[in-house]
Amino acid sequence: MRSPHRIATRPTDDAPLNQHDDHRDDTAELPASSYTNPYDELAALAPNPLEEFLHEDRSESGTTEAEKPWTPPNHRRGSRRRNRFAGLPLAAKALVAVLVAAAFLALGDRWALLYAEHEAADKLKDQMNLSAAPEVDIEGFPFLTQVFDKRVDKVKVTVPDVAADRVSLAKVSATATNVTINGDGPTSIKGASIGEMNGEVLLSFDDLNRELGASQVTFTGHGDDQVLARGTLPVAGHDLKVRADARIQRNGDRGISTDIGGMSLQLGDLATYRPGTREKEGLHLSQKSADRVAEETSKAKALLSVPAIVERLGVPRNVVREALKSDAKLNELTGSPRFVNDVMGLNLIDVAMGHPELLKKLGLDPALLNGLSQLTRPVLADRLTLAFQLPKLPGAGTVSLRDVTVEKEGIRVRIAGSGIGIGQ
Secondary structure (H helix, E strand, C coil), rough: CCCCCCCCCCHEEECCCCCCCCCCCCCCCHHHCCCCCHHHHHHCCCCCCCHHHHHEEECCCCCCCCCCCCCCCCCCCHHHHHHHHCCCCHHHHHHHHHHHHHHHHHHHHHHHHHHHHHHHHHHHHHHHHHCCEEEECCCCCCCHHHHHHHHEEEEEEEEEEEEEEEEEEEEEEEEEEEEEECCCCCEEEEEEEEEEEEEEEEHHHHHHHHHHHCCEEEECCCCCCCEEEEEEECCCCCEEEEEEEEEEEEECCCCCEEEEEEEEEEECEEEEEEECCCCEEEEEEEEEHHHHHCCCCHHHHHCCCCCCHHHHHCCCCCHHHHHHCCCHHHHHHCCCCHHHHHHHCCCHHHCCCCHHHHHHHCCCHHHHHHHHHHHHHHHHHHHHCCCCCCCCCCCCCCEEEEEECCCCCEEEEEEEEEEEEEEE
């Protein structure tokens, strides 16, 4: 193996020579301090890159950044934003100013509108004696220009739950046009005059069923002008089925009248009561009850024992006497087709009030007949009537009813008016 070759380095000028040796040994080791690295000589010729990095910048005053006193950083950008706004063109600045001014004007206009609607609702509530303030909607934008002109194009008013005699109107809605304002400004409106008004009134069947529901009667529409009443009516401790038909019609300019017809009270399957004094009115036995009278001997004899009933039946007295003595003659009399029809034609209210034993024999309660005798046609019709009058509107002017129609949800009436004043 070859020994490593040592690179001989030239001694420095200051190194002394060995005076005792005539020849210089190139392989002899020299002291470490006497060697120089050639790479160090090359590096000395190139600039040092760390000098600029480690160099400390000094300001004009001679102090470095590290020597300056510490101050908190400024995170606000107001100056930058101001500079940005200052850099906008004049047209853009004017547009921004116009938009801001328009926003404030619109806000003020809406505030004035809400104030005027609130004041109008309060005046209507006071003048019409309403339980709740109505809804007032003033249309048109801007509102302030209409106020300064003292004229509003259109106003919508909705009044819920208006008392009208025995019933309450579910909803009264109207649209007023050509409205003149009385006042000097949005906060000093004293009233208004309505040039023309059109609207409608709804009398809900739900309200009718609730307000007239003491008799547990429900109302439903039938056709364009007819209302059916069906339910039960308590009479002398008995719940009797009631049926009635009401025809709706106008009554003058402000009223609705109802013609109640077809009234009847059903006493189970025993009899039917129709209030009135005509031949088919009163208390009459049903077909089923009349058949039982003809079939049961005891009931037939009890009926023929009352002279007033025999007289109304038109049966000769000698025939009645033979029928009361002989069952064969009785069956012959009651078996005739005419007998059942004649029994059904009897008005028990007139002929049987003085014979409570006969009523009990027929299965009728005498107390019930007493109650039915007091339930006359006017009394029963008054319980089922749907008539009402529109409340008077404030101020002068005219309001009249137009069309009256019966719909699924209730009775709808169209109204029209002119020259109506509010708050005057």
